Amino acid sequence: MSLQKTYRCMVIDDENHxxxxxxxxxxxxxxxxxxxxxxxxxAALMDEEEQYDFVFLDIDMPRLSGLDLARSLRDKTRFLVFTTAHQKYALDAFDVQADHFLLKPISMKKFALTVDLLLKNIERNAASAPPAEQTFFIKSDQKHKLIKVNLQELICVEGLKNYVLLHTLGQRHIAYLTMKEVEDALYTFGGFMRVHKSYIVAKSHIERVESRSIWLRNNLEVPIGDTYRPGFQEYLSDKILVTGR
Known part of the structure; x- marks a missing residue:
């Protein structure tokens, strides 16, 4: 059975129902x-999670409007979908680059059609895009100097506060980038997955998995974060050879 990507979701609404x-x-x-x-x-504004695929966000909420919250969350999610009982907010929603607007009450059919439409759009774009060059450049710590990174040699990316450390087969490079910026860039190439808040690994360089750790080339050990464990286990489940005896 082919492995399908799982899309991570967050829901924000002041009504529990x-x-x-x-x-x-x-x-x-x-x-x-x-x-x-x-x-x-x-509380959602203070969330420390790095990235989501979908954020479903109400608009009319106490203390902080969904429209104001959206401006802070826009960079943390691939798709921002507003869920509200008020049609009057539709134009405002798209001013903050919302991907869709669902009017309450929301039926399962309406929800499913919206999700399907958004996913088909990105998958169609990915399928039609020309093959990406398997290299990219990062700014070095020296002025006016760029360093070329070969993706086939990139083992993992480690987040260190305001910058990232790129571990390659032969060297390590520091870049003033966020983990989200690197994750979004690597998504277009494929072959990489987030396994911890502070780590993105190259699947091709995984050598073994032990309990809560992944061992990579160059004897690099990376922890598996609880948030990312289900996605990593799903990836593994399609790769494990199991005897039928």
Whole structure:
């Protein structure tokens, strides 16, 4: 059976019933995984999770409007979908680069069609895109100097506060980038996956897995974060040879 990508979701709504409805819809959609829910928009603003694929966000909430919250969350998610009972917010929603607008009450059919449309768009674009060059450049710590990184030699990316450390087969390079920026860039190439808040690994350089650690080329050990464990286990499940005896 072919392995399909699982898309990570967050739901933010001040009404518990609305959260329950969307949580049920996500649970009934095979390719979606519910990661977090928030009734308090301020708590959602302080969320430390690095990246989501879908954020389903109410607009009319106390203390912090969904429109204001969206401006902070836009860079943390691939798809931003507003869920609201008020049609009047539609134009405002797209001003903050929302991908879709669902008017409550939201039916399972309407939810499923929206998710399917958004996923088909990115998968169609990925399929039609020309093969990406398997290299990229990063700025070095020296002025006016760029360093070329070959993706086939990139073992993992380690996040270190305001910069990242790129481990390659022969060297290590420091770049003033965020983990999200690197993750988004590597997504276009494929072959890499986030396994921890602070680590992205190259699947081709995984040598063994022991309990809560991944061992890579060059004897690099990387922890598996609890948030990313289900996705990594799903990846492994399609690679493990099991005897039929």
């Amino acid at each position: 609305a959260i329950e409805v969307l949580s049920d819809y996500i649970a009934d959609t095979p390719r979606l995984q519910l990661v977090k829910t928030f009734q308090d928009p301020v």
